[in-house]
Amino acid sequence: MTTQEWKFTAKDIALKPDLFLSGHRACAGCGPATVLRLIMKGTRGPTIVTEATGCMEVVSSIYPYTSWGLPWLHTAFENAAANASGIEAALKALRKKGKIKNEHVDVIALAGDGGTFDIGLQALSGAVERGHDFLFVLYDNEGYMNTGIQRSGGTPTGAATTTTPAGSVIPGKLEKKKPITEIMLAHEMEYVATATPYYWKDLITKVRKGLEVEGPAFLHVFAPCPRGWRSDPAKSIEYSKLAVESCVFPIWEAVNGKRQLSIPSRLISLAPKKKKPVKDYLAGQGRFRHLFTPQNSHVLDEIQRATDEHWQKLLQKCESA
Amino acid sequence: MPKNIKQETLGLNGDEAVAFAAKQCDVDVVAAYPITPQTIIVEKFSEYVANGEVKTEFVCTESEHSALTACLAASATGARTFTASASAGLALMNEILFVTSGSRAPVVMAIANRALSSPLNIHGDHSDSMAARDSGWIQIYVENAQEAYDSIIQAFRIAEDTGVSLPIIVGLDGFTLSHTLENVDVLSDELAKEFVGERQFPTVITHEGKTVPYKLDPDNPMTMGPIALQNYYFEFKRQQQEGMNNALKKIVEINNEYAGISGRSYGNGLIEAYKLEDAEIAVVCVGSTSGTLKVIIDELRQEGLKAGLLRLRTFRPLPVEELRNALQNSKAIAVMDKSMSFGGLGGAVFQEIRHALYDEKTHPPIINYIYGLGGRDSSPRELRKIFEELTRIVKTGNVDDQVRYLGLRE
Numbered sequence: 079m080t081t082q083e084w085k086f087t088a089k090d091i092a093l094k095p096d097l098f099l100s101g102h103r104a105c106a107g108c109g110p111a112t113v114l115r116l117i118m119k120g121t122r123g124p125t126i127v128t129e130a131t132g133c134m135e136v137v138s139s140i141y142p143y144t145s146w147g148l149p150w151l152h153t154a155f156e157n158a159a160a161n162a163s164g165i166e167a168a169l170k171a172l173r174k175k176g177k178i179k180n181e182h183v184d185v186i187a188l189a190g191d192g193g194t195f196d197i198g199l200q201a202l203s204g205a206v207e208r209g210h211d212f213l214f215v216l217y218d219n220e221g222y223m224n225t226g227i228q229r230s231g232g233t234p235t236g237a238a239t240t241t242t243p244a245g246s247v248i249p250g251k252l253e254k255k256k257p258i259t260e261i262m263l264a265h266e267m268e269y270v271a272t273a274t275p276y277y278w279k280d281l282i283t284k285v286r287k288g289l290e291v292e293g294p295a296f297l298h299v300f301a302p303c304p305r306g307w308r309s310d311p312a313k314s315i316e317y318s319k320l321a322v323e324s325c326v327f328p329i330w331e332a333v334n335g336k337r338q339l340s341i342p343s344r345l346i347s348l349a350p351k352k353k354k355p356v357k358d359y360l361a362g363q364g365r366f367r368h369l370f371t372p373q374n375s376h377v378l379d380e381i382q383r384a385t386d387e388h389w390q391k392l393l394q395k396c397e398s399a
Numbered sequence: 400m401p402k403n404i405k406q407e408t409l410g411l412n413g414d415e416a417v418a419f420a421a422k423q424c425d426v427d428v429v430a431a432y433p434i435t436p437q438t439i440i441v442e443k444f445s446e447y448v449a450n451g452e453v454k455t456e457f458v459c460t461e462s463e464h465s466a467l468t469a470c471l472a473a474s475a476t477g478a479r480t481f482t483a484s485a486s487a488g489l490a491l492m493n494e495i496l497f498v499t500s501g502s503r504a505p506v507v508m509a510i511a512n513r514a515l516s517s518p519l520n521i522h523g524d525h526s527d528s529m530a531a532r533d534s535g536w537i538q539i540y541v542e543n544a545q546e547a548y549d550s551i552i553q554a555f556r557i558a559e560d561t562g563v564s565l566p567i568i569v570g571l572d573g574f575t576l577s578h579t580l581e582n583v584d585v586l587s588d589e590l591a592k593e594f595v596g597e598r599q600f601p602t603v604i605t606h607e608g609k610t611v612p613y614k615l616d617p618d619n620p621m622t623m624g625p626i627a628l629q630n631y632y633f634e635f636k637r638q639q640q641e642g643m644n645n646a647l648k649k650i651v652e653i654n655n656e657y658a659g660i661s662g663r664s665y666g667n668g669l670i671e672a673y674k675l676e677d678a679e680i681a682v683v684c685v686g687s688t689s690g691t692l693k694v695i696i697d698e699l700r701q702e703g704l705k706a707g708l709l710r711l712r713t714f715r716p717l718p719v720e721e722l723r724n725a726l727q728n729s730k731a732i733a734v735m736d737k738s739m740s741f742g743g744l745g746g747a748v749f750q751e752i753r754h755a756l757y758d759e760k761t762h763p764p765i766i767n768y769i770y771g772l773g774g775r776d777s778s779p780r781e782l783r784k785i786f787e788e789l790t791r792i793v794k795t796g797n798v799d800d801q802v803r804y805l806g807l808r809e
Contacts, residue, residue: 124617128472141631144622149615151475152624153468153498160465164430164472164480165615167456171427171478174454178477183617201468204461 084286091119091282095147102145103137107311109301109318110134110217112275114188117215117299120285121148125184126165130193131155133224133303134217156197159205162187162212184289185212191232192222195256206265206294213288213295216258219303227306231256234326235384236377237365239306244368249377254384262296263332269295271331273340274318280340284331300327308364317359323352324359325389330396337396347393356382404660406584413544413576414439416583417483417509417569420551422447423591427478430458430469434488435521436573437511441483463488467495467506474504475623477614479555479598482506485573486513489527493534499566500535500639502624503601503613505558506566508536509551511577512686512737514773522774523573525685525737529747535639537567537646538715540686542665544581547571549663552591556653561601562645564613572687572737574774586661594660643716650713669718671710672725674700678707680789681729683752685711688735688770688777695782706786711748722755731789732756732765735805739769745802764798770805781806 097118104111114134128151129135135152138145153161162185169185172178189198194216202214221239222228228241234255238244242251262270269291273281281299288295300321302314309317321327328343339347346353357378360366369378411419418440421429431441441459448457456473460466463484470480484492489510499506510528514520528538537557541547550569558567571577586594600612603621611619627635647669654668665671673693675681684692689710699706709725711718726732734753736746744750745767753765768785770777785805792798 126476126615126617136626139622139625141625141627144625146620146622148620149617150620150622151472151615152626153471153502154494157465157468157495160460160468161472163458163460163465164428164469164474165476167428167430167458167469168473168476168478168480171454171456171473172476174456175427177427178616179618200461201465204465207461208458 084283086282094119097121097147098138099145099147101143103140104133105305105311107304107314109275109303109314110190110219111137112314113217113281113299113301116275116278116281117186117285120282120289121184122286122289123184124181125186126151127186127188128152128158128161128165129187130158130189130198132190132193133219134188134190136224155193157201158187158189158193158198159202159214162214163205163208163210166210166212186289187212187214189214189216191216191218191220191230195231195258203265206262206267206296209293211293213285213291213297215285215297215299217299217301219301219306220255221303221306223303223306232258236369236381238368239365249368249374250365259296259298263335266335267296268293268334269331271296272298272300272327272329274300274322274327274329276315276319276322277329277340277342280329280342287331306365308367309362313362317363320354320359324354324356324385326356326359326385328389328392330392339396356385404590404662406586406661408582408584410580411544411548411583412439412578412580413547413571414511414578415443416544416548417551417571418443418447419585420548420591421481422453423586423588424481424552424555424595425479425592426453426455426481428456428458428470428473428480429482430460430466430473430480431482432460432463432466432484432488434463434485436513436523436577437483437485437488437509439577440509440511463491464495467492467499470506471495471499471502471504474506475502475615477598477600477612477616479559480506481508483509483511485511486515486527489531490515493531496531496534496536498624501635503564503639503642504566505564507551507554507558508566508568509547510568510570511573512570513573520773521573523575524772524774525570526739526772528568528570529738531568532715532747535565536715537565537643537713538570539567539713540570540711541576542687542689542710544576544579545583545663546665547576548583548585549657549661549665552586552595553653553657555595557646557649559598560645560649561599563642563649564601565639565642565646570686575687590660594657647716647718665712666710667721669713670721670725671712673708673710675707675709675725677705678728679705679730679793680732680786681707681709681726682733682735682785683709683711683726683748684735685714685748686737688737688782691777691779691782695779695786699786704786704790714748717751717755719755722752723759726752726756726763727759727761729763731792732763733785733789734765734767736767736769737771739772749802764792766792766798766800767802768805769802775806777806
């Protein structure tokens with residue numbers, strides 16, 4: 079990774095031509111669509127993108143139209159990282175043999191939470207273990223939204239989905255969200271980070287850092303889904319701020335395993351009073367509506383307790399780094 | 400053999416012959432996962448990589464699903480790609496088999512044909528690739544290690560032909576061919592490389608009106624693997640069939656061209672007729688058992704019986720016209736299947752052959768023999784019984800059981 083950080087202004091980003099273009103069919107207020115547009119602002123030169131089956135793949139590539147201003151490949155759901163392996167291997171071989179231009183080409187793999195936490199985990203783990211040079215971006219909208227809002231390994235505790243409905247006996251998803259970034263860190267990757275679209279500059283910087291790594295890098299991006307979360311489309315960016323402020327989704331980066339909170343989360347760690355209660359984040363999201371009833375108040379308490387515990391552990395991990 | 404072309408004779412088993420051919424074809428990317436009885440192919444290829452004999456990027460994936468995915472993605476990026484698998488491995492690839500053909504990626508895959516679980520069995524039969532019949536891959540089955548070598552070289556030319564642009568499976572019988580040492584005549588590296596040539600790309604017209612090669616290229620951004628709905632999906636599938644139709648001609652052409660440089664050809668590339676012109680009774684077979692059948696036919700001919708063999712080399716695309724022409728004079732036909740289609744009328748090959756002959760004026764009786772499942776040996780003595788049965792059918796006109804099992808204990 080280059081030691082000198084890439085500096086840019088809002089104007090630079092606004093002037094940089096979009097590579098994820100308008101005209102796609104995403105819903106109003108779609109978090110992932112905003113995330114993808116920002117990610118593409120972080121590219122630094124010739125780039126090939128590959129994407130798992132999912133919302134963003136479907137809305138952006140309806141034949142004969144496309145929203146992609148760069149070479150883009152989709153093959154299936156569980157194999158975005160395997161696609162990246164093949165693309166990277168091909169670029170290497172063709173360059174070595176002089177069959178393509180002798181220039182570096184970045185490879186970005188995109189997948190939702192289903193294509194990362196669940197069905198795509200094996201291919202991701204394999205590709206990272208093999209050390210392919212690519213950036214894997216997880217846009218996490220916390221469920222299988224494309225197929226109609228089903229539970230995934232990325233769905234948080236308490237959320238109602240169509241396969242974890244809020245019933246009279248079971249109050250939504252009982253299980254925890256899978257600690258995907260910890261799993262990726264355990265692969266001893268050079269770069270692992272989390273980001274949200276509210277802190278767009280942080281997100282774009284992390285994309286660039288991930289691309290600068292010579293090897294695999296992993297970026298976990300929080301991406302609100304108004305349809306799946308039963309939330310106001312106008313508030314997607316607000317939720318991506320509240321998630322950080324309530325420490326539900328702290329943002330940080332780990333370079334060679336050394337973890338550091340990114341500025342918004344670091345400010346909360348320095349002034350703990352600024353940490354908002356999880357209720358502020360959960361309220362207004364229809365998927366958590368059932369928790370705001372007397373019989374389910376214990377679930378809310380448990381979410382707060384688990385969030386606090388997770389945050390404390392994260393602080394320790396950052397300190398020990 | 401053509402004059403002035405020196406070929407070296409090497410002692411190779413089928414898997415080694417495949418690996419040797421892939422080495423000579425200047426493959427850019429190999430992505431694979433080990434599975435018996437294919438493993439020797441990837442082991443051998445790894446040695447070539449380790450010893451710097453090839454400039455190939457070898458990707459040792461964590462599963463067959465990722466192996467084929469990586470091949471597909473590499474192929475989409477413009478690389479010549481090769482992989483090998485068998486049995487459960489091919490079954491795990493199943494989803495991506497369809498995506499590869501639908502993406503028109505000319506991946507070449509050797510399959511050391513092996514039985515499918517359950518019960519677990521590592522030995523040879525055709526259950527694996529016959530189950531992939533409708534996945535849109537060209538399928539060629541070989542008779543021996545020599546043909547395995549020759550067919551891999553031909554496979555790149557067929558798959559990468561711009562009118563074809565489809566993936567191809569070259570099937571060799573597990574253990575019977577994959578692990579059996581034979582003398583294999585090989586072309587010089589230069590000649591093989593010249594024959595295969597550089598990968599060719601179909602062209603597409605961009606929205607700006609530019610004609611560009613169909614591949615992922617930062618200079619010519621292209622969206623590959625889109626979603627196509629009710630208004631376009633059907634046309635994509637119809638075009639795939641066009642690729643198959645073109646393959647039918649291309650396989651014949653390349654078989655001829657290859658004969659010109661090597662002195663070896665396999666029938667017309669689609670079917671191989673053995674003493675079939677005047678045959679009254681005919682057996683249709685796929686793969687290595689054809690070799691044994693040829694020996695038996697020679698014996699029967701000496702005994703005065705007009706017996707012949709049709710070896711179906713290309714199963715997909717099915718050479719319907721060739722099958723009709725070759726079999727129309729037979730008075731009784733037995734079709735051999737090394738796999739089952741449970742609940743269907745006989746095995747896959749039987750169904751295809753019988754179907755192809757339906758419109759012929761002469762309707763010879765056709766029977767099906769399921770044989771060799773899970774690697775069960777079919778002895779010459781048993782195979783001889785097929786001809787005896789066909790002779791009886793011609794004499795009596797009485798077919799009895801249409802689907803039979805050869806060498807089964809029951």
